[in-house]
Amino acid sequence: MAFKTLKKIVSSGFLLLLIVITPLLISLHFMSNAVQNTDDMSRYFIPLLIFNIAGLIILLVLIIINLIKLVGQYRRREPGSRLTMRMVLMFISLSLPPVGVVYFYSLQFLHQGIDSWFDVKIDNALDDSLELGKSSLDLNKKQFLRSTEYLLNQIKDDSEAAMTIGLVDLLEQSGATELVLMDLSGRIISSSNINTEKLVPEQLDISVLQQARDSGRVITILPYGDPETLHVMVVLRHAFRPLLMQAVYALSEEISDLTDSVQSALVRYKELSFLRQSLKFNFSMTLLLVLAFSVFAAVWAAFYSARKLVTPISDIAAGTRAVAAGDYGMQLPLQDSHDELSFLVSSFNTMMRRIAQARDEAAQSQRMVEEQKTYLETVLGHLSSGVMVFDSQQRLQTANRAAEMIFDLSFESYLHHSVEELQPLSNVMKQWLESIVLVLTQQKREWREEINIESEQGRLILLTRISPLLDTAGFEKGKVVVFDDVTNLIQAQRNAAWGEVARRLAHEIKNPLTPIQLSAERLRHKYLGKMPEEDSRVLDKATQTIVQQVDAMKAMVNAFSDYAKPSRLETKPLLFDALVTEVMSLYEASGQNEVINLSLNAANVKVEADPVRLRQVILNLVKNALEAVHDKPEQEIMIRTGLQGDDEAGAVVLEVMDNGNGFEEETLSRVFEPYVTTKTKGTGLGLAVVKKIIEEHGGMIAASNRVEGGAHLLVRLPLSKFDTEQKD
Amino acid sequence: MKSNRIKTFLLAGLIVVSGWMLQFSVFASEFVIRDASSKLMGDNFVISADIDYQFSEVALEALENGVPLLVDVHVQVRRKGAWIWEKDVVDRHFQKQIRYLPLSATYQVITQSGSKKTQFISRQAALSALGSIDEYPVVKASDLEKDETYEMEIKTELDIEALPVPLRPKAYMSPDWKLSSEWSQWLLKP
Numbered sequence: 042m043a044f045k046t047l048k049k050i051v052s053s054g055f056l057l058l059l060i061v062i063t064p065l066l067i068s069l070h071f072m073s074n075a076v077q078n079t080d081d082m083s084r085y086f087i088p089l090l091i092f093n094i095a096g097l098i099i100l101l102v103l104i105i106i107n108l109i110k111l112v113g114q115y116r117r118r119e120p121g122s123r124l125t126m127r128m129v130l131m132f133i134s135l136s137l138p139p140v141g142v143v144y145f146y147s148l149q150f151l152h153q154g155i156d157s158w159f160d161v162k163i164d165n166a167l168d169d170s171l172e173l174g175k176s177s178l179d180l181n182k183k184q185f186l187r188s189t190e191y192l193l194n195q196i197k198d199d200s201e202a203a204m205t206i207g208l209v210d211l212l213e214q215s216g217a218t219e220l221v222l223m224d225l226s227g228r229i230i231s232s233s234n235i236n237t238e239k240l241v242p243e244q245l246d247i248s249v250l251q252q253a254r255d256s257g258r259v260i261t262i263l264p265y266g267d268p269e270t271l272h273v274m275v276v277l278r279h280a281f282r283p284l285l286m287q288a289v290y291a292l293s294e295e296i297s298d299l300t301d302s303v304q305s306a307l308v309r310y311k312e313l314s315f316l317r318q319s320l321k322f323n324f325s326m327t328l329l330l331v332l333a334f335s336v337f338a339a340v341w342a343a344f345y346s347a348r349k350l351v352t353p354i355s356d357i358a359a360g361t362r363a364v365a366a367g368d369y370g371m372q373l374p375l376q377d378s379h380d381e382l383s384f385l386v387s388s389f390n391t392m393m394r395r396i397a398q399a400r401d402e403a404a405q406s407q408r409m410v411e412e413q414k415t416y417l418e419t420v421l422g423h424l425s426s427g428v429m430v431f432d433s434q435q436r437l438q439t440a441n442r443a444a445e446m447i448f449d450l451s452f453e454s455y456l457h458h459s460v461e462e463l464q465p466l467s468n469v470m471k472q473w474l475e476s477i478v479l480v481l482t483q484q485k486r487e488w489r490e491e492i493n494i495e496s497e498q499g500r501l502i503l504l505t506r507i508s509p510l511l512d513t514a515g516f517e518k519g520k521v522v523v524f525d526d527v528t529n530l531i532q533a534q535r536n537a538a539w540g541e542v543a544r545r546l547a548h549e550i551k552n553p554l555t556p557i558q559l560s561a562e563r564l565r566h567k568y569l570g571k572m573p574e575e576d577s578r579v580l581d582k583a584t585q586t587i588v589q590q591v592d593a594m595k596a597m598v599n600a601f602s603d604y605a606k607p608s609r610l611e612t613k614p615l616l617f618d619a620l621v622t623e624v625m626s627l628y629e630a631s632g633q634n635e636v637i638n639l640s641l642n643a644a645n646v647k648v649e650a651d652p653v654r655l656r657q658v659i660l661n662l663v664k665n666a667l668e669a670v671h672d673k674p675e676q677e678i679m680i681r682t683g684l685q686g687d688d689e690a691g692a693v694v695l696e697v698m699d700n701g702n703g704f705e706e707e708t709l710s711r712v713f714e715p716y717v718t719t720k721t722k723g724t725g726l727g728l729a730v731v732k733k734i735i736e737e738h739g740g741m742i743a744a745s746n747r748v749e750g751g752a753h754l755l756v757r758l759p760l761s762k763f764d765t766e767q768k769d
Numbered sequence: 770m771k772s773n774r775i776k777t778f779l780l781a782g783l784i785v786v787s788g789w790m791l792q793f794s795v796f797a798s799e800f801v802i803r804d805a806s807s808k809l810m811g812d813n814f815v816i817s818a819d820i821d822y823q824f825s826e827v828a829l830e831a832l833e834n835g836v837p838l839l840v841d842v843h844v845q846v847r848r849k850g851a852w853i854w855e856k857d858v859v860d861r862h863f864q865k866q867i868r869y870l871p872l873s874a875t876y877q878v879i880t881q882s883g884s885k886k887t888q889f890i891s892r893q894a895a896l897s898a899l900g901s902i903d904e905y906p907v908v909k910a911s912d913l914e915k916d917e918t919y920e921m922e923i924k925t926e927l928d929i930e931a932l933p934v935p936l937r938p939k940a941y942m943s944p945d946w947k948l949s950s951e952w953s954q955w956l957l958k959p
Contacts, residue, residue, distance in 0.1 A: 087941045174872055246887070248894035262873035263888040304872040308835035311871065315834035316935040323938045 061103070062338055065096040069334055073327050093330050100337040107344045121355030125347045132343030137336060144332040151324050159314050167310055174303045181292060182260045182273055188215055189275040189288040196222065196284065205231040218265065218272060221245075221287040225254055230284075236266075245276065245287060253278055253285055262300070265289055271297040353382045357389055369397040425525065427503075430510060432519040435460045435481050447503070447526045448473075469496050473503060473524075480507050481520050491527065500710035502528045532714075539715040539729070543601035551598040554591050561587035600726050604715065610651040610737060614761045617648050617693045618682055624659045625680070633667060636676040643682040643693050647761040654734045661727050662697045662754055669701030669752060676700070685757065692740070695756040703746040712744045799823045800840075800950035805923050807957060813906040814913075814957065816844060820900035820925055820950065827945040828927065829892075831936065837868035839931035840899065842923065846908050846957065849918040858919065859908045864928070867899050913959040922954035 072089040111129065114122035192211045198204050204222055212220045212233040221232040221242045227250045232242045253259045253276040265272035275288045292300070356373040363371040371393060373386050418441075421428050427444030429452075431437055436459050440452035448470050455463060460478050464471045472494045480488045488507040493500060505524040509517045565584035569577050618641040628634040648655075663680070670676040681696045704712055711717045713732040716725035728744070735742045740758040747753045805818040822840065824832070832838055846859035866879040875888045876895030889895035913919060926949030929940045940946035 086938050090938070090941075171872060178872070246889055246894055246898075248889060248891050252890065259890065261875055261888065261890055263875065264886065269886075300872060304870060307871055308869075312835040312933060315831060315836060316933055319939045320935045323935055326938070 061096060061100055062341075065093060065100070065334060068092050068096065069327075069331055072330070093334075097330065097333050097337060100334075100341060104337060104340050104344070107341075111344070120358045121351045124354065125344075125351045128347035128350060129340075129343045132346060133340055136339035136343070140332060140335045140339065144328060147328055148325060151328065152321055155317055155320050155324075159317060163310070164314075167307055170303050171307055174300055177296065178262060178273070178292075178300065181290075181296065182262075182275075185273045185275050185288065185290045186258065186260055186277070188217075188290070189277045189286060191215075192217075192220065192288065193277050193279055193284070193286045196279070196282075196286070201230050205233070208233040215288070216290070217288045218291050219287070219289040223285045223287065225278075225283045225285060227285075242287070249276055250285070252276075262292075266291070270294070271300050350382065353386045356386065360389055360393065364393070364396070369393060369400055427524045427526075429522045429524075430519060431460070431481055431522065433517065435478070437463060438519065444524070447524070469494050469501060473505070477505060477507060477522065481522075484517060485509070492524075495710070500528065501526065502531050535714060536729075536733075540604065543604045543715065543726075547598045547602040550594065551602070554595055554598070558588055558591040558595075561591070600730070604726050604730050604733065610654060612649050612651050612738075614647040615650050615652055615655070617646050617695075617758070618643050620652065620655060621659060621680065621682055621695070624656055624663070627660075628663070636667075636670065636678050637663070638677065638679045640679065640681040643684050646684055646693055648693050648738075648758045649761040650738050650758065655738070658731050658734050658756070659695070661731050662695075662756070665727060665754075666697055666699040666701070666752070669699045673700060691760050692757045693760060695758075697754045697756075698747060698751060700747075700749070700751040703750060703752045704744060706746075709744065709746065713742065799825060799948045800925050800927075802923060802925065802950050802953040805953045805955065807907065807921050807955070809910055810904060810906075812910050814846075814908050814910060814921075815904040816902060816907045816921070816923065817904050818842075818900075818902040818923060818953075820902065822896050822900050822925075824896075824927075824948065825945040827943070828948065831932075832867065832869055832892075835869060835871065836933060836936065837866050837931070839864055839866045839928040840925055841928045842902065842925045844905075844907055845922050846913075847920050847922070849920050849956065858912065861907065863902070863905060864931075865899050866931075867895055910959055913957070915959050917959070919957040919959070920954050921957045922952045924952045925950045 068089050071085065072093060111122065111126055115126050192215050195211055196204060196207060198207060208220050208222060208231050212235065218236075219232070219234045219239075219242060222230040223245070224230060227245055227247070229242065234240075234242065249259050249261070257278045259274075259276040261274050262271055263274055264270065265274075271292045273290045273292060275286075275290070277286050277288070279285070291297075353373070360371055360373050363369075372390050375383065375386060375390070421439070421441035422443075424441060424443050427447045428439070428441045429437060429444050430439040436457050437452065437455060438457070440456070445451055448467060450466055450470065455466070460474050460481065464474050473492055476490075476492045477488075485507070486509065488505075490505055492503045492505050494503060495501075503524045504527045505522060508521045508523075510519040510521050512518045561584045565580060569580055569584075572580055621639075621641060625634060625637065625639060628637065663678070666678045670678060677700045679696070679698045681694075681698075683694045683696075685692045685694045708717055713728050715729040717729075718725040718727075732742050735756055735758070738758055740756060742757075743755045745753045745755075800823065801821040803819045803821060805816070807814050807816045809815075820842075824838065828838060842863040842865070844859065844861045844863070845857050847857050848855065863880075868877050868879070869875075869892075870877055870888075873888070875890050876892050878887045878889065878895050878898045879885070880887075887895075887898055889898060907921070927946065929937055929946055932940055932946075936946075
């Protein structure tokens with residue numbers, strides 16, 4: 042968190058501002074101290090000045106860089122540059138005039154203030170006091186000069202010893218502090234001082250000596266003694282002798298103090314007066330630096346503030362462009378401040394988040410819908426039931442694979458077609474739609490019915506259920522039609538029922554037949570020889586009839602039994618053509634084979650079958666054909682074998698065709714059901730048993746009428762796997 | 770185009786700064802050290818020198834207006850061939866001050882932190898006295914190694930820090946106040 046804040050501060054340029062401006066401000070403060078009367082700080086004046094100028098140059102360079110950058114952005118018409126330029130100019134124009142005015146008047150006040158310290162009257166007063174002091178001192182000087190002249194004239198002796206003694210006396214008389222006699226070269230001949238500890242006098246300055254030699258006298262004031270007080274020193278040349286006398290007189294304490302005071306004040310005032318220009322220069326320069334700092338800082342602040350204000354606006358502009366381009370994932374950087382702009386950016390971000398969220402949700406919903414659709418399509422595609430959806434205008438919306446399989450049609454190109462447009466697709470479709478079209482147009486809750494459809498392949502039974510398709514508001518927007526091909530199921534149910542009937546029939550009837558037959562034969566055996574001829578003939582005929590009918594009934598019951606009992610197949614690979622040939626040979630003896638036209642095209646093809654049962658199938662079919670052409674003048678039966686499909690999914694086909702009457706149209710679809718027959722004789726179980734055996738072998742049988750007349754029976758049996766493997 | 774402009778700007782800045790620095794070098798040496806020498810006096814090596822203090826007009830004007838001028842005499846004794854980090858044997862400073870007393874119209878030279886004050890009626894005499902270094906003790910002979918050779922050097926300059934505070938900023942920036950001599954050096958054999 043702290044690192045983020047720090048990073049934000051660094052990136053915002055605020056840190057740079059802080060690094061440049063704060064030390065500069067502190068430095069300016071120290072500099073202002075340095076130009077004032079702070080001895081400690083004044084020695085750092087030059088380093089501070091260099092530091093400040095360097096800081097101001099850096100600030101100026103930064104401003105120039107910013108300005109160049111901004112002008113470039115303005116020329117390139119970058120977003121936000123115009124606003125930034127306007128704000129920068131506004132900030133500068135707002136800040137410069139007040140700063141300039143303050144600088145101008147500050148400078149005026151400063152100069153006037155400094156000048157006001159030095160009044161002309163004070164100048165004159167001080168000059169006057171100087172003159173007054175000088176005059177006062179001149180009086181003393183004249184007096185001390187006269188005194189010194191007198192003392193010098195008192196030196197009469199030539200010897201140095203006498204001069205020394207005389208000098209001591211003169212010192213006492215004159216009241217001088219020190220008397221020194223020297224030759225013209227400055228060599229001290231004799232000296233005397235009221236301070237007896239001071240044996241050697243000060244060496245006279247060469248210039249004073251020179252002046253004394255040249256002009257005859259020098260009078261000057263100097264601090265002397267310990268503690269130092271003002272004294273008057275007179276150096277006088279003797280009029281006739283090469284002698285110089287240096288006499289030092291103490292001024293009165295009052296004059297000394299006053300002179301000292303006047304001199305100090307004068308020196309201080311002159312010094313200050315001299316420093317006036319320096320003071321003005323120093324203050325002006327410091328003020329100029331402060332002005333430059335203020336102006337640069339204001340310009341910098343203008344850039345900084347403008348950028349700070351414009352950045353969120355530019356961001357929002359960029360954000361709106363991104364939204365327009367369809368990018369909803371953009372998030373604008375949040376500002377630290379909590380102003381309206383920050384609120385605007387925050388609101389924009391919230392809006393973007395919500396849009397992105399809505400988009401994601403929509404995408405997810407769409408994905409879910411697609412998943413649901415795929416799921417539904419998968420489920421529908423794998424349903425054994427056909428499903429078709431019609432809208433309220435009875436236009437087909439959806440049809441699954443099972444529907445296409447049941448109708449043997451492809452609905453892909455018929456979606457959104459109306460019922461009327463779908464009807465011509467096939468006969469089956471037409472019949473089925475005719476049966477349900479009324480229901481589709483009615484507002485009905487549920488509808489269910491078995492629809493029987495007659496087709497070329499036989500009767501088709503479609504168990505159809507229709508349900509209304511409701512929208513979210515509960516209004517009906519179409520119909521869902523679900524249908525199952527229950528033909529085989531009903532057929533199987535029917536077969537199972539017949540099987541049960543046959544089994545019971547066999548059980549119930551077969552049992553009493555044997556006692557009936559035995560009883561009839563016993564009656565015949567016991568009474569035939571004993572009864573009169575007439576009676577015995579009747580008995581014989583009656584018992585014969587009973588026995589024959591019982592045999593017939595037994596045969597019928599056995600046939601039922603065969604149909605009803607579960608098969609026990611003993612299969613083995615058989616050469617199909619060989620089997621057909623073997624069965625056909627049975628008809629050679631009776632000469633019936635003459636009407637049979639045999640065409641065998643499945644040589645070396647084997648089927649996995651029970652030879653007894655398969656033989657029964659062929660016999661039944663041939664027998665039926667023979668019976669069908671029995672009363673025809675030109676009898677013709679064609680038996681054809683062949684191979685259908687490839688080795689793996691292939692089958693052997695047996696076709697038995699005759700030129701008889703064929704099947705009746707109404708019974709065609711039910712010819713394989715028990716007790717469905719067109720013959721006067723027979724049990725009606727022949728084809729039912731054939732179908733049962735074929736189906737037990739995994740094959741199928743179909744019956745149809747030939748166009749040229751007669752029946753056409755098609756048997757298809759799968760190839761022997763063993764045979765196929767051997768071939769591999 | 771842009772880089773050329775920046776180069777021109779930098780060059781102009783360099784010329785201005787160089788010119789400002791040059792004025793210091795041209796007018797730097799206003800003080801001249803003449804006859805600097807040392808000799809053994811008793812146990813001490815003493816130094817004598819005659820320095821010609823040629824103050825600038827601005828400095829003299831300040832002096833006439835009561836501003837005291839302090840000159841710093843810097844004396845160093847260093848082993849000959851010493852490494853740069855080797856400490857100086859002697860590193861001493863002597864100060865002398867000259868001031869004008871308007872009431873008496875005299876110049877006062879104060880040496881060694883006010884221990885000695887001398888009054889002069891002419892400025893020339895005062896400046897001569899200011900430049901006269903007469904047998905100042907510098908180093909004890911016992912502090913020097915006999916088999917070594919030493920370099921003694923002397924330099925003097927106007928002490929700007931001793932000027933009144935308002936004058937210092939100007940003094941720091943003006944060559945008129947940057948008054949100093951060259952180093953004058955000679956060998957010393959204990």
